[in-house]
Amino acid sequence: MNIVANWSYPTAVKLGRGRIKELADACKTLGLSRPLLVTDRGLASMAITGHALDVLEEAGLGRAIFADVDPNPNENNLEAGIKAYNDGGHDGVVAFGGGSGLDLGKLIAFMAGQTRPVWDFEDIGDWWTRADASKIAPIVAVPTTAGTGSEVGRAGVLTNSATHVKKIIFHPKLLPGVVICDPELTMGMPKAITVGTGMDAFAHCLEAYSSPFYHPMSGGIALEGMRLVKEFLPRAYRDGADLEARTNMMSAAAMGAVAFQKGLGAIHSLSHPIGAVYNTHHGMTNAVVMPPVLRFNRPAIEEKIARAAAYLGIAGGFDGFYDYVLSLRSELGVPENLTAMGIKPDRIDELTAMAMEDPSCGGNPVTMTMENTKALFLACF
Numbered sequence: 545m546n547i548v549a550n551w552s553y554p555t556a557v558k559l560g561r562g563r564i565k566e567l568a569d570a571c572k573t574l575g576l577s578r579p580l581l582v583t584d585r586g587l588a589s590m591a592i593t594g595h596a597l598d599v600l601e602e603a604g605l606g607r608a609i610f611a612d613v614d615p616n617p618n619e620n621n622l623e624a625g626i627k628a629y630n631d632g633g634h635d636g637v638v639a640f641g642g643g644s645g646l647d648l649g650k651l652i653a654f655m656a657g658q659t660r661p662v663w664d665f666e667d668i669g670d671w672w673t674r675a676d677a678s679k680i681a682p683i684v685a686v687p688t689t690a691g692t693g694s695e696v697g698r699a700g701v702l703t704n705s706a707t708h709v710k711k712i713i714f715h716p717k718l719l720p721g722v723v724i725c726d727p728e729l730t731m732g733m734p735k736a737i738t739v740g741t742g743m744d745a746f747a748h749c750l751e752a753y754s755s756p757f758y759h760p761m762s763g764g765i766a767l768e769g770m771r772l773v774k775e776f777l778p779r780a781y782r783d784g785a786d787l788e789a790r791t792n793m794m795s796a797a798a799m800g801a802v803a804f805q806k807g808l809g810a811i812h813s814l815s816h817p818i819g820a821v822y823n824t825h826h827g828m829t830n831a832v833v834m835p836p837v838l839r840f841n842r843p844a845i846e847e848k849i850a851r852a853a854a855y856l857g858i859a860g861g862f863d864g865f866y867d868y869v870l871s872l873r874s875e876l877g878v879p880e881n882l883t884a885m886g887i888k889p890d891r892i893d894e895l896t897a898m899a900m901e902d903p904s905c906g907g908n909p910v911t912m913t914m915e916n917t918k919a920l921f922l923a924c925f
Contacts, residue, residue, distance in 0.1 A: 547791045554696055554802055559725040559794065561787060567596055567638065567686065568603030570722040574682035576636035578606055580629050582649030583640040584613040592688060592729050596640060608632050610652070613641075616819060617648040618705040619662060625652040629681075636682040639720065642741065643692030643826065646685055647700035650718050653681040654700070667699055667714035667903060675715055685720035688729045690780075690793035691741025691827050693748060693801020695723045708820040712903055725798065727790035735781060736828070739876045742777040742793055744827030746770060747811050747834060748800030753852060754845045755807030755907045762806035769799035771856055774872075781876055807907025810837045810899075810920060817898035822887055831878040832885060836923040838866055840916070844909035882924045889925050896921055 548560035556573075558566055571579050579600065587593050588611035597607040610628040613621050629637070629652050639649025655662055657679025664674055685695035694700070699714040733741070749769035752762055772792045779789035814837070815829035838849075842862060850861035858864045879885045896918040899905060905912045912920075 545788050547788065555719050555721065555723060557696070557723045557725060557798065559791065561728050561791070562726060563724050564596055564686065564726045564729060565599060567599045567684065567724060568605055570684045570724060571600070571605055571636065571638065572603075574636060574684065574721045576605065576682060576684070578608070578632070578634045579636045579638045579684070580632060580634040580652070581609045581638040581640050582613065582625060582652055583609065583611050583645040584615070584642070585611050587611070587641050587645060587688060590732070592732070593640065596638070596686065600638070608634065613644055613648045615644055616703045616710070616823060617644050618703045620705055621648055622651055622655060622662060622702065626656050629656045634681075636684070638684045638686060639695075640686045640688065642687070642689035642737075643694050643701070646687060646692065646694035647702070650683055650685070650694070650720070651700040651702060651713060653683045654713070654715055654718055656681060662702060662713060663704070663711065665713050665715060667712040672715045677715075677717055680715065680717040683718070683720040685723045686729070687723075687725060687794065687797065689733060689737060689741040690730055690790065690797040691744035693745065693797045693799070695720060695725070695801075696798045697801045703820055709898060709901070710816045710820045725794045727787055727794055730790050730794065731785055731787070733784065735784070736825075738780055738784065739878065740825045740827035740831070741797070742773060742780065742827070743831035743876070743878065745793065745797040745800040746773040746777070747827070747830035748804045748808070749773065749796070750834070751809045751811055751907070752800070752803035752806045754841060754848060754909050755809060756844070756909050757807045757907060759806035762803040765799045766803035766806070767852060767855055769796045769803060770852065772796040772799070774856055778872070778875060808904040809908035810840060810905065810912060810917075812904035813899045813902035813908070813912065814921065814924065816902050816904065817895045818882070818887065820898070821891065821895065824885060824887070828878065829885070831873055832882060833924045834869055834873070835866065836920060838869065839923070840920050841909045889922065892918060892921050
């Protein structure tokens, strides 16, 4: 079954096999003549990246690439990217890759024309209005994983290299103007990355669905996103070349990011500090802390999760859903707990303080305090 679709929600999305060939047209749609392709070091030398650069070059758009991007991008990567962008006289960005390449590409397009430091645009109140919106360059996003959904997001995550704290930088114009979701680009993903990114999409949907904030549109999208992960992540894991599974996982990833406008919660406020301090894979960390967080939130979400379980075809209400999450993790080879990830509980006070500062903690269905958050961290070991 060959799935092909064009959406304009929440931006223009071109989904389907082989659609990377439309990359130059996407650039021209946004008025780009000298795009800079931004990706991470691991992808820089891969065939899919070379092909994307070929498409740009053949259309007369050059083949400029910046790939000095860490797995958790920081302000030093951003500074180097802005220099490459300005030195090359570029007029927009092709953000290419997983979450790190997408986020840093978006932030280069955002910051290249700004005069204030990037931390002035953290996702707090109306700080985004400090930016000169007329100086934000157009962005084409090309995801090569199915997880973060950064391709349809209005923010980028940047790690402060001094404090190791992840900050969310927000501006409505960080939303890419055109997105190309070509599932063939994800077919070479290693199994562990398929699992980590897929579970990230599931965590986005689960937390958005569970969030107490009112946003029924996002709630509905989150529910269907969970169903797609349930049906297609095990298939993509078993057979990386299953194109239907890969396509549906790209949809689920985008849906998770659209849905979490409704809010995220303790899964993310725990995994952000763990990732920043220990450099773990974000999605895999989400999968590891998911069961303890479900138990923690049970008093506030039991009924809601029972409704989700019914929709997903899982019997047994909350308990059935919880057991399903455990069996999914087991099937996909997710580590049992943080100890199995090689993390010791010796920095738990520091992690707890960071979790309490994380913006995701405000969307958790059960109010998080220093005391119950520390206990929740301990339950993850």
